[in-house]
Amino acid sequence: MSNTRPRGETFDQTDVDLLEYVENDFDVNLNVLSEELGLSKSAIHYRLEKLKDRGVIRGITADLDPVPFGLDMVALTEVSVTHEQGYSEDIGTELAAIDGIEQVYYTMGDVDFVTIVRVQDREQMNEVIDEIVGIEGVKETSSRFVMDEIKSTPRVVSVMSEEMKRVVQDGDR
Amino acid sequence: MSNTRPRGETFDQTDVDLLEYVENDFDVNLNVLSEELGLSKSAIHYRLEKLKDRGVIRGITADLDPVPFGLDMVALTEVSVTHEQGYSEDIGTELAAIDGIEQVYYTMGDVDFVTIVRVQDREQMNEVIDEIVGIEGVKETSSRFVMDEIKSTPRVVSVMSEEMKRVVQDGDR
DNA sequence: AATGAAATCGACCAGCA
């Protein structure tokens, strides 16, 4: 389109392909990647290390299924706070520290925080909500139960449109 | 507490420790884990393979930082649909397929879906919203911008309280 | 930034508790 100025950093095609691959599966031998991307094994390794150093790859993690742990009860909980002081940042940190709270977003608008809570049963859900309400400065909460997690394991490159990729792309190799 | 019947499967202390470790950092050599958990390299390897086979470990993935890609604009978008047919499931799938939509939850209550959208700029945000509205059966949307992602990379075991762990625990070794 | 060779580490096997 018209705007080709890169926001953020730039990546070549190989990096984008490599990253899209490993963000879905890092349990690979380098031979496959090597052939797939047409580069030597050492070069793949070198690029991966550089991407780690740059902080693009924050880490390598095991993706766990919550279901075997009985963690199949999920709720989206909105949290409103009193706006007397600049407490908001602290309250966010406190929310993030509560067991069972998986994600915390600080939002604009009528509510201040949206959290995603994951627990094993209703009793634990009540406990989490009680903990939230117990935080100083929290005014009220409102929860919605999740009936189905249609897509719940965030990916970065895999979710980008071609246009989004174009914006951060630089050379072709 | 009173309820000690395990929901889901059971794990021993070593598995829980191992899983908590690798869900935050799988970029370790087995020697470190071996010492840390007081088990031989082979045993660690054996347990990891078994946990993969059981589906507890769904995969090994690279955790990417969205910021270097300029993906720093995030919104929580609620989607309401018409309730004439049993379309809901299909609509969820269609939402999940849209570029820029990172997470999709099917919820009870006044709205039907909550999505998390991640893009590079307002123009792309508009495009995503337009795509959502363009889905047949979608009635209306409502979006909130995220000002701060306080906690946005879901973890499973690391977020469990001691009580939650107790519920799925079995032997001590 | 990429290569090929050398050192290191992980995957696999047979045997054992």
Place this chain on the structure above:
DNA sequence: TGCTGGTCGATTTCATT
């Protein structure tokens, strides 16, 4: 079934270009 120790193959590292 779960663990050990040892072997082989793969990966990481490094000197070189």
